[in-house]
Amino acid sequence: MTLLKNVYFIPISSYSETEKISDGAKKLLERVIKDEGITLEKNIPLKVHFGEKGNLTFIKSDNYQGIIDYLKENGKEPFFIETNVLYRGDRTNRKNHVRLALKHGFTQIPIIIADGEIGEEYEEIEIGMKNLDKCKIAKQISNQKQMIVLSHFKGHIGAGFGGAIKQLGMGCAARGGKLEQHANTVPIINPLQCKKCKKCIESCPSEAINIGLFSRIKKQKCIGCAACISVCPHRSIKINWIGSISRKFYERMAEYAYAAQKNKEIIYISFALNITKNCDCEGHRMKPFVRDLGIFASTDPVAIDMACLDKLSKREDRAVFIRGRYILNYSQSIGLGNKEYNLIEIK
Ligand code: SF4
Ligand code: SF4
The missing domain is CATH 3.30.70.20 (Alpha-Beta Plaits)
Incomplete structure (x- = not known):
């Protein structure tokens, strides 16, 4: 019998409540650490997304302040970690990427771009799966024993939705790994x-x-x-995007997610707030298109993504997210996590 993982949830009705979000995220982190018996190392990476230039709906760094304060109060030294993107833009190389992150307010703690100057630094992690034998994971992520993965749950033009699995699979891959996840x-x-x-x-x-x-x-x-x-x-x-969004794309992303978390202890915290139809890589103004849900936390990336989707109404789900459900089935089949979970709501 599989032991179901817990997904902790704090409902939040508006993204404008920054203090409540920051406190809520801190509360969730504390609870997961206590319940799961996790002892954090001194240096702890916070995997984030800094938002593309011109994007206004990424999760702002103020919302992570509670997490940062909690870690520092407990003698830890957290740092932001992120990888370069595949396409040309302000997040293509380390120098511009860090400059943009600082401009977007990620100034509280140091920033590490994990795959080098232009995505050339990676480790090949062996997984021996249906589509991929090895995955190119950003070097400074592959070196970590622990990580806190902070995701913005929202729609995504290719993947249907983006949450913890996407933050692991696409977000932790070096540039060549990102390319490999697309069919062409x-x-x-x-x-x-x-x-x-x-x-x-x-x-x-x-x-x-x-x-x-x-x-x-x-x-x-x-x-x-x-x-x-x-x-x-x-x-x-x-990038030749034509034909790149297919079952193979979802499967490869799940396999990359598996490689990124392999041999690591990870806490996932997902912010289902400011939920836009497309992702934070879109460098233009977007409006949230479904209501704010709240913050989720778990040690299971599949369970947390499933829990975010389950909180949507049928109408909201059909709007865009339903396309991405295949990745949850495939992720479960390769042992990345479990779609079933115990939901614990914290007031
Ligand atoms: S494709 Fe190659 S040759 Fe052409 S402009 Fe770009 S770098 Fe120069
Ligand atoms: S042509 Fe292929 S191998 Fe050469 S730099 Fe471009 S992606 Fe790399």
Whole structure:
């Protein structure tokens, strides 16, 4: 018989109640640590998402203050940890990424970008699963024994919804790992934008790029490291998204999530607040489209995502999230967690 994990929940009716959210998150963290008998190490990473430039609906760092205070009061030294993104933007390299994070208010504790300057630092974690044998997990995440994964539960254009599993799978992968999760792992060159500067050739570790009359990336040689995307000064190398959202995409993301949490003790805290249709990587103004639910905490990434979805009404669920349910089934089948859970509501 499987022992069901607890999911703790504090209802919060408005994202504007920053103090209540911050206190609630602290209360949840304390409760999980006590009930699950967790002893935290001195240095504890808080996996976050800093929000894309122009995005206004990511979870602001003030809401994490209670968690930070609790950790510091208990002699811990927390730090924010995050990885570079796959596409070109302000979070593509470490320097710009940190600058944006500071501008977005993540100033309370140090920031570590876990996969190096442009996503080149990773460890291959062996998992031996249906789709992937190994996963490229950001080096400074693979080194950690413990982590607190702070997720913003919201919709996602590809995954249906984003929560703890996505924060682990996509959020902890180095750039090449992010690319690998999409079905088409070979990027494409836009000939109309390419200025033939050949910077991409210098960065390619496998001589896969031809720049000339017919510029192209050779499928047989490309190892999907995504370095060329990050170095092209003219943004002319793109991810081939066509056909990339499929069952394979969900399965690979779940397998990456499995690799990211392998041999780690993790506490998941999900903020189901300010819930937008698309994710915090969207660099434009969005409005929340379902009501605020509250904060959830657990040691099971599948249970916590399931609990967030279960709190939605049928109408809200159908609106966008239902597409993502396949990932929960697959995640459970590979042993990432359990869709069933005990819900404990804390007032
Ligand atoms: S780096 Fe970009 S612009 Fe320069 S040759 Fe490569 S694809 Fe073209
Ligand atoms: S993804 Fe990596 S291996 Fe493939 S073409 Fe770009 S730099 Fe080369």
